[in-house]
Amino acid sequence: MFTNLVTQMAQSHANNPLPTPQQKHAYVQDMFDAIAPRYDLLNSVLSMRLHHAWRDATVKALALTNGSSALDICTGTGDLAFALSGACGPAGVVDASDFSEGMLSIARTKITPRGGAPVTFQQADAQKLPYAGNTYDAVTVAFGMRNVADITAGITEMVRVAKPGGRVAILEFNQPTKAWFRVLYRFYSFHILPVIGGLISGRKSAYAYLPASVDAWPDRETLTAHLQTAGCKSVSVTDFLFGAVALHIGVKR
Numbered sequence: 001m002f003t004n005l006v007t008q009m010a011q012s013h014a015n016n017p018l019p020t021p022q023q024k025h026a027y028v029q030d031m032f033d034a035i036a037p038r039y040d041l042l043n044s045v046l047s048m049r050l051h052h053a054w055r056d057a058t059v060k061a062l063a064l065t066n067g068s069s070a071l072d073i074c075t076g077t078g079d080l081a082f083a084l085s086g087a088c089g090p091a092g093v094v095d096a097s098d099f100s101e102g103m104l105s106i107a108r109t110k111i112t113p114r115g116g117a118p119v120t121f122q123q124a125d126a127q128k129l130p131y132a133g134n135t136y137d138a139v140t141v142a143f144g145m146r147n148v149a150d151i152t153a154g155i156t157e158m159v160r161v162a163k164p165g166g167r168v169a170i171l172e173f174n175q176p177t178k179a180w181f182r183v184l185y186r187f188y189s190f191h192i193l194p195v196i197g198g199l200i201s202g203r204k205s206a207y208a209y210l211p212a213s214v215d216a217w218p219d220r221e222t223l224t225a226h227l228q229t230a231g232c233k234s235v236s237v238t239d240f241l242f243g244a245v246a247l248h249i250g251v252k253r
């Protein structure tokens with residue numbers, strides 16, 4: 001049984017669903033435009049609604065107050081941007097960007113929380129942000145940087161637009177730290193998630209891409225080093241769900 005499981009996982013890796021680095025930008029943009037109408041539903045089903053708690057924990061860790069400014073990149077349908085809006089308060093500013101107009105069109109239908117900062121959405125590539133340097137108290141990305149073709153460029157841009165002393169937060173899937181959970185989680189990710197994701201979104205390849213892209217994502221230490229190289233100090237790492245999701249926060253030097 002265990003051998004069978006390992007063989008199936010190996011086969012999943014053999015049929016690598018990742019685009020080449022040259023194809024990735026256009027592939028990812030087309031994929032999110034296509035799944036946008038079902039994205040929120042799928043997020044809730046596939047994470048058993050845990051994604052709300054992970055975003056809330058991210059906002060809490062940023063210690064924002066009324067009047068703070070925040071930017072959420074790869075914002076998708078805007079859930080983290082709206083959570084930031086509540087924390088920045090009525091005197092605050094929240095900007096949010098994504099390169100998928102399909103995802104942004106869903107975000108724009110949502111309503112700013114009462115007493116929250118207004119949220120301004122803009123279509124933009126995370127590798128070349130249209131915002132001035134040293135602008136925001138917090139710059140965030142949730143489940144987005146993994147999809148960016150050049151993550152060094154993406155992280156460098158996040159740090160550039162943060163104020164000195166501002167926080168740069170990356171919430172992303174990672175490899176679970178407990179071996180027993182890793183086996184269960186990989187079975188779920190490679191065999192169950194693509195089936196459910198494919199049925200609901202009509203695009204099975206998008207949900208086969210997801211676990212393969214998590215495998216290609218840097219581990220905690222490498223991501224910490226990326227943030228430090230881009231200009232952050234004091235990088236902290238907080239794990240959720242036995243490390244299946246990790247929150248990295250750095251402070252801009």
Ligand SMILES: C[S@@+](CC[C@H](N)C(=O)[O-])C[C@H]1O[C@@H](n2cnc3c(N)ncnc32)[C@H](O)[C@@H]1O
Nearest residue numbers: 032074075076098099100103125126142144147
């Ligand atoms: C998995 S979704 C995450 C959305 C949202 N942050 C959330 O937590 O639900 C990834 C998002 O990253 C966006 N994205 C990927 N590469 C991008 C890039 N180079 N520039 C801007 N957005 C990008 C996609 O369009 C998509 O909306």
